[in-house]
Amino acid sequence: MKELILNGSRNTSRIFIDKGLLQQAADLCLADLSTEDQPSKICMISDTNVAPVYLEVLTEQWEPRGFEVCSHIITAGEEYKTLQTVSEIYETLSRNQLGRKDMIIALGGGVIGDIAGFAAATYLRGIRHLIQIPTTLLAQVDSSVGGKCGVDLPTGKNLVGAFRQPDKVIIDMNVLSTLSREIFSSGLAEVIKYGCIWDPEILELLSADELQRNLEEIVTRCVKIKIHVVEEDETEEGLRRILNFGHTIGHAVEMLGDFTRFSHGEAVAVGMVAAVKMGEAFEITKKGTLQNLTAVLKKFDLPTDIPYNRKDLYGALLTDKKKQGDCIHFIHIEEPGKTRQVKMPVLELKEMMKVLGD
Numbered sequence: 001m002k003e004l005i006l007n008g009s010r011n012t013s014r015i016f017i018d019k020g021l022l023q024q025a026a027d028l029c030l031a032d033l034s035t036e037d038q039p040s041k042i043c044m045i046s047d048t049n050v051a052p053v054y055l056e057v058l059t060e061q062w063e064p065r066g067f068e069v070c071s072h073i074i075t076a077g078e079e080y081k082t083l084q085t086v087s088e089i090y091e092t093l094s095r096n097q098l099g100r101k102d103m104i105i106a107l108g109g110g111v112i113g114d115i116a117g118f119a120a121a122t123y124l125r126g127i128r129h130l131i132q133i134p135t136t137l138l139a140q141v142d143s144s145v146g147g148k149c150g151v152d153l154p155t156g157k158n159l160v161g162a163f164r165q166p167d168k169v170i171i172d173m174n175v176l177s178t179l180s181r182e183i184f185s186s187g188l189a190e191v192i193k194y195g196c197i198w199d200p201e202i203l204e205l206l207s208a209d210e211l212q213r214n215l216e217e218i219v220t221r222c223v224k225i226k227i228h229v230v231e232e233d234e235t236e237e238g239l240r241r242i243l244n245f246g247h248t249i250g251h252a253v254e255m256l257g258d259f260t261r262f263s264h265g266e267a268v269a270v271g272m273v274a275a276v277k278m279g280e281a282f283e284i285t286k287k288g289t290l291q292n293l294t295a296v297l298k299k300f301d302l303p304t305d306i307p308y309n310r311k312d313l314y315g316a317l318l319t320d321k322k323k324q325g326d327c328i329h330f331i332h333i334e335e336p337g338k339t340r341q342v343k344m345p346v347l348e349l350k351e352m353m354k355v356l357g358d
């Protein structure tokens with residue numbers, strides 16, 4: 001079992017990666033906790049696809065140890081990543097009398113991790129123990145690590161949220177076996193993002209015939225990059241913005257599709273293509289990058305065509321968190337592994353977007 005550490009400003013995350021960790025999750029959750037520091041109640045938050053397959057193996061580890069366990073199951077889907085869902089979780093937590101010293105476990109993909117993290121950050125002004133057990137590739141390589149959590153508003157992605165580092169992240173490679181090809185590919189979009197912004201070797205590890213063999217190595221590399229970036233800039237005032245490569249237009253695409261038409265990974269795929277297309281046209285990005293990026297995305301059936309017109313996309317990105325006054329921080333890559341952050345007036349971005357066509 002690999003163990004990686006993320007030293008956050010308020011707490012440390014211990015991140016475990018191996019096959020079969022779900023079966024020993026309770027031990028990992030309790031590792032290093034003195035009796036005094038242990039929770040007495042645990043609430044598992046999961047969704048309607050994940051819970052029937054993986055919840056029982058988790059629940060049955062807690063009850064014999066004398067812990068009180070409850071669960072809250074959300075209907076699967078990004079469209080439920082809302083304040084309404086969080087409010088229902090608060091009711092479950094309160095009805096089951098979870099206290100500040102108790103524990104929330106997020107068992108699921110990025111949607112569950114983001115919602116459960118936000119509930120843990122806000123219920124009773126913050127609950128002591130938060131565990132992330134990511135069950136999609138996307139959640140393993142990205143969303144379960146680094147502490148960003150929150151929900152969408154109708155006007156935009158992740159507009160309400162917090163930074164709350166999880167205490168432990170338990171990455172069990174075996175759970176990826178039940179993912180559909182589509183959802184697995186959606187996670188590869190974020191993997192490709194890490195290849196573009198930091199480590200081009202990741203793109204080589206993706207060569208399809210060896211993908212399964214390379215998967216644990218790929219997850220580990222992505223998590224290490226995320227740890228490095230987050231430790232340097234936990235609250236996204238500088239370096240961390242690079243993790244948003246492809247997300248400015250990606251988030252606009254998700255929102256215009258009412259959070260149902262495109263998965264997060266698909267939207268990021270389109271957003272990375274758009275960023276590289278603009279980068280090449282304005283001589284920020286090395287020629288040929290677009291062709292290589294498009295080829296790797298297509299290999300995994302990820303979309304590369306921009307599905308909305310320029311005017312709608314521009315309107316949608318005006319609520320982006322990276323916008324400050326009339327300027328937006330936009331992330332380009334010069335070539336895979338080398339980013340360039342540009343703070344530009346939104347009107348300049350609007351001009352640049354002309355190269356995307358109508």
Ligand SMILES: NC(=O)c1ccc[n+]([C@@H]2O[C@H](COP(=O)([O-])OP(=O)(O)OC[C@H]3O[C@@H](n4cnc5c(N)ncnc54)[C@H](O)[C@@H]3O)[C@@H](O)[C@H]2O)c1
Binds near residue numbers: 081109264
């Ligand atoms: N906090 C962050 O830093 C961060 C980073 C990246 C993405 N995100 C967020 O993550 C979300 C996307 O995450 P996602 O792609 O994991 O989506 P998701 O959580 O909606 O999961 C995708 C689908 O896979 C199903 N599923 C999950 N695990 C499964 C398994 N092991 N077997 C079978 N089915 C399974 C889910 O029920 C769901 O239907 C977005 O809301 C995005 O904004 C957050």
Ligand SMILES: O=C(O)C(=O)C[C@@H](O)[C@H](O)[C@H](O)COP(=O)(O)O
Binds near residue numbers: 148157243244
């Ligand atoms: O961890 C980060 O920082 C990221 O930006 C990771 C992104 O992949 C992720 O989609 C994140 O939720 C986007 O954050 P936001 O602040 O732009 O909503």
Ligand SMILES: [Zn+2]
Binds near residue numbers: 190264
């Ligand atoms: Zn993302």
